[in-house]
Amino acid sequence: MVFIFGVNFNEQKLVKKALQSFYALGPQTADRILAKYSIFPGAKIGTLPPKTLTALTAELSTMNIESDARRVLQDNIKRLRDMGTYRGRRHAMGLPVRGQRTRNQTQSARKLNKVERWG
Amino acid sequence: MSTPNCLRCLVRPSAGIPVSGPMSRTATTATPIAALPLTRTLTAPFSTTAASNAAPRRAFQPAASTKGHSRVGKKLQLGKFKKDRVAERGRVPQPGERKAYRKRITLSNDNAIPVPWLTDLAPADMTAAENTARVLALPEEVQDQLRAGEAFKTTQCWGMFRKPAVLVRKETVNLANQMQESADNRKTLRLVVTGDKVAGKSMMLLQAMAHAHLNNWIVINLPEAHEITTASTEYAPIPNTDPVQYMQPVYVLKLIHAIKRANEQVLSKTYTIQAHPELPQNIPSNTPLLALANVAKEADGAWPVFQALWNELTAQKANRPPILLCLDGLAHAMKVSDYRSPSFERIHSHDLALVRLFTDALGGGVQFPAGGAVLAATSRNNAPRAPSMELALAQREAEARRGAGAAGVEVPQKDPFFRGYDDRVEAVLRSVRVLRVAGVDKLEARALMEYWAASGMLRATVDEKTVTEKWTLAGSGVLGEMERAALLTMRI
Numbered sequence: 133m134v135f136i137f138g139v140n141f142n143e144q145k146l147v148k149k150a151l152q153s154f155y156a157l158g159p160q161t162a163d164r165i166l167a168k169y170s171i172f173p174g175a176k177i178g179t180l181p182p183k184t185l186t187a188l189t190a191e192l193s194t195m196n197i198e199s200d201a202r203r204v205l206q207d208n209i210k211r212l213r214d215m216g217t218y219r220g221r222r223h224a225m226g227l228p229v230r231g232q233r234t235r236n237q238t239q240s241a242r243k244l245n246k247v248e249r250w251g
Numbered sequence: 252m253s254t255p256n257c258l259r260c261l262v263r264p265s266a267g268i269p270v271s272g273p274m275s276r277t278a279t280t281a282t283p284i285a286a287l288p289l290t291r292t293l294t295a296p297f298s299t300t301a302a303s304n305a306a307p308r309r310a311f312q313p314a315a316s317t318k319g320h321s322r323v324g325k326k327l328q329l330g331k332f333k334k335d336r337v338a339e340r341g342r343v344p345q346p347g348e349r350k351a352y353r354k355r356i357t358l359s360n361d362n363a364i365p366v367p368w369l370t371d372l373a374p375a376d377m378t379a380a381e382n383t384a385r386v387l388a389l390p391e392e393v394q395d396q397l398r399a400g401e402a403f404k405t406t407q408c409w410g411m412f413r414k415p416a417v418l419v420r421k422e423t424v425n426l427a428n429q430m431q432e433s434a435d436n437r438k439t440l441r442l443v444v445t446g447d448k449v450a451g452k453s454m455m456l457l458q459a460m461a462h463a464h465l466n467n468w469i470v471i472n473l474p475e476a477h478e479i480t481t482a483s484t485e486y487a488p489i490p491n492t493d494p495v496q497y498m499q500p501v502y503v504l505k506l507i508h509a510i511k512r513a514n515e516q517v518l519s520k521t522y523t524i525q526a527h528p529e530l531p532q533n534i535p536s537n538t539p540l541l542a543l544a545n546v547a548k549e550a551d552g553a554w555p556v557f558q559a560l561w562n563e564l565t566a567q568k569a570n571r572p573p574i575l576l577c578l579d580g581l582a583h584a585m586k587v588s589d590y591r592s593p594s595f596e597r598i599h600s601h602d603l604a605l606v607r608l609f610t611d612a613l614g615g616g617v618q619f620p621a622g623g624a625v626l627a628a629t630s631r632n633n634a635p636r637a638p639s640m641e642l643a644l645a646q647r648e649a650e651a652r653r654g655a656g657a658a659g660v661e662v663p664q665k666d667p668f669f670r671g672y673d674d675r676v677e678a679v680l681r682s683v684r685v686l687r688v689a690g691v692d693k694l695e696a697r698a699l700m701e702y703w704a705a706s707g708m709l710r711a712t713v714d715e716k717t718v719t720e721k722w723t724l725a726g727s728g729v730l731g732e733m734e735r736a737a738l739l740t741m742r743i
Contacts, residue, residue: 163591163595164595166591167592167593168595169593170486170487170488170497172482172483172485172486172590173482173589174482174483175485179485
């Protein structure tokens with residue numbers, strides 16, 4: 133088991149997939165990180181030297197991922213609500229924001245649209 | 252909620268007795284709602300279904316001690332049967348086992364008939380024109396060397412015959428003579444083998460390697476260029492290079508091991524001319540090159556060891572055997588690779604140090620001390636488009652034909668409206684020779700088919716008619732197609 137950015141990964145896991153498991157870090161960014169540290173796309177966590185692992189952790193800690201990215205999202209929703217916009221109110225009420233009907237099928241909106249949105 | 256009556260047999264399940272069991276037991280105690288004859292027909296007197304299926308289905312049997320009402324329902328039974336339904340999956344293959352099975356090379360078949368007139372290849376056999384259209388066997392030690400150098404491919408039919416043998420073709424004699432001539436003159440032959448699909452390009456490389464091994468050359472084989480350039484092995488920038496080059500430590504370690512195993516005899520008789528204190532293990536001068544190759548134990552230090560080995564092999568004025576450097580699948584080495592630089596740009600294949608080493612040699616940048624050959628083969632199966640390479644090979648071929656006095660040969664020119672050309676590729680292929688491998692003639696086809704028939708793999712009389720038939724079916728004697736037409740029809 134190997135730690136990257138405080139998360140424990142199996143040695144058999146692809147480095148790219150491990151990077152993508154962080155919130156707000158997608159395939160494009162993962163590819164760029166791999167290229168930056170000259171890691172080939174098929175590399176597994178277990179084959180990385182400790183130096184690269186610490187460098188990866190350092191790189192990730194400078195990026196806007198996980199709780200930082202979530203906070204940005206929540207701030208955006210809060211800003212809308214504080215301004216009193218329609219979108220902000222709909223978020224606060226847990227209702228669809230973009231003009232969808234509310235008669236039925238609003239499960240996604242009820243699940244996701246809240247001020248303290250988690251991802 | 253279940254119905255009070257069993258809907259299948261219309262029997263009220265009030266008693267703790269099986270409802271659709273043998274008739275002698277049900278008829279007395281259960282209370283049939285419908286007419287009695289209906290319940291009696293539950294078991295067919297004769298059935299063509301399997302015995303287990305034909306047997307009457309036993310309904311849920313409550314324990315004898317349970318009092319009162321027990322529910323007979325489909326859902327309750329399902330839970331009970333779930334336990335029995337564990338599928339037998341068999342043995343799960345170990346990691347890497349399936350790949351090993353896919354990549355295995357079988358070189359002999361004990362069921363094939365040994366061919367009495369088959370002789371082993373001698374060092375000078377491939378250069379002799381009188382051996383054209385003869386099938387000759389690879390000696391045991393050369394088999395081992397070629398196997399170590401990964402010269403055999405899984406797509407070739409080695410596993411059908413008693414021992415591996417090759418057909419000496421006109422092109423083989425031509426190539427072997429060119430190699431021998433350049434070694435005699437201490438020059439380096441630079442040649443690209445090209446031709447149609449399954450025409451025998453890789454086999455031509457194998458024959459060149461066999462010739463080199465028989466004559467105590469040092470053979471370095473890069474079996475597939477795509478393994479190097481499709482971003483499937485580790486890479487790292489080499490420090491202090493400008494423009495930056497990249498090494499592939501894991502692949503290079505594998506390559507060093509292959510070189511070591513394939514050339515053990517020759518390397519143990521060749522000695523270093525300078526000391527190598529920078530390596531993990533200090534190598535003084537006048538050490539066998541085998542010891543130098545043995546230093547590479549881990550991928551970390553493999554590239555410096557390979558570089559030291561290459562520098563020793565190509566050191567001028569040293570006593571070295573001729574060298575043969577081979578690569579199959581040239582198109583992959585002549586394109587932009589799938590690797591990315593730290594600035595996220597695609598790395599050109601020629602910036603990968605191993606490929607650069609080969610292309611330098613192919614382009615004429617390296618002189619081997621005792622001469623030798625740099626051979627590359629194109630592939631028609633797994634090849635990306637490499638317009639510059641295709642154009643350059645066509646140009647070289649046309650120039651050679653024009654040089655031989657053929658009239659009306661036009662050298663193809665670049666398309667002025669096409670942007671995909673690559674200057675670096677053109678520079679490498681500016682002065683190579685091209686050997687085109689086409690179909691065999693009927694004499695060679697006959698020799699090969701006689702060998703197949705003598706091995707018991709072709710169950711037909713080999714006469715002019717059969718040979719012509721197969722030769723024509725194979726598009727004027729394309730060897731792979733002949734195999735498909737005559738040999739592989741038997742494969743199960």
